[in-house]
Amino acid sequence: MDCIFCKIANKEIPSEILYEDDDMIAFKDANPQAPVHFLVVPKKHIDNIESLSEEDYPLLGKIFKRINILTEELGISEDGFRVVNNCNQNGGQTVMHLHFHVLGGRFMQWPPG
Numbered sequence: 001m002d003c004i005f006c007k008i009a010n011k012e013i014p015s016e017i018l019y020e021d022d023d024m025i026a027f028k029d030a031n032p033q034a035p036v037h038f039l040v041v042p043k044k045h046i047d048n049i050e051s052l053s054e055e056d057y058p059l060l061g062k063i064f065k066r067i068n069i070l071t072e073e074l075g076i077s078e079d080g081f082r083v084v085n086n087c088n089q090n091g092g093q094t095v096m097h098l099h100f101h102v103l104g105g106r107f108m109q110w111p112p113g
Contacts, residue, residue: 003097004095004097005041005045005099006097008027009041009043015027016028018070019066019069019070022043023043023044023059024040024041024042024043024063024066025040026038026039026070027039027041033103034082034103034104034105034108035104035106036074036076036081037103038101038102039099039101039102040066040067040100041097042056042059042063044056045097046097046098047096047097048093048096048098049098050088051098052098063100064083067083067100070102074104079104081103081104081108082102082104082108083102084101084103085099
């Protein structure tokens with residue numbers, strides 16, 4: 001499989017890992033768009049949120065619990081942060097592996113830009 005996030009999870013591509021367990025990996029974004037910008041990725045290859053199976057839903061709860069822990073550890077939970085998931089081409093998804101961007105450390109205007 002030629003998936004960059006699978007390669008990061010398998011340690012074939014180096015990354016700055018913030019957290020890892022049997023189910024997920026969290027690492028700093030290589031091209032950060034905010035002072036704090038990291039991704040949380042399930043280790044199981046799931047193309048996107050539309051591809052979730054019934055057995056995958058508990059994993060989402062674990063991912064969001066970890067996001068809360070990491071944002072607190074990184075000092076952005078009190079001021080706020082943004083969690084982004086892009087789905088398919090029109091949703092802006094460029095890597096076909098379910099992932100969540102977490103951005104914080106500055107005011108996040110809407111619309112972005």
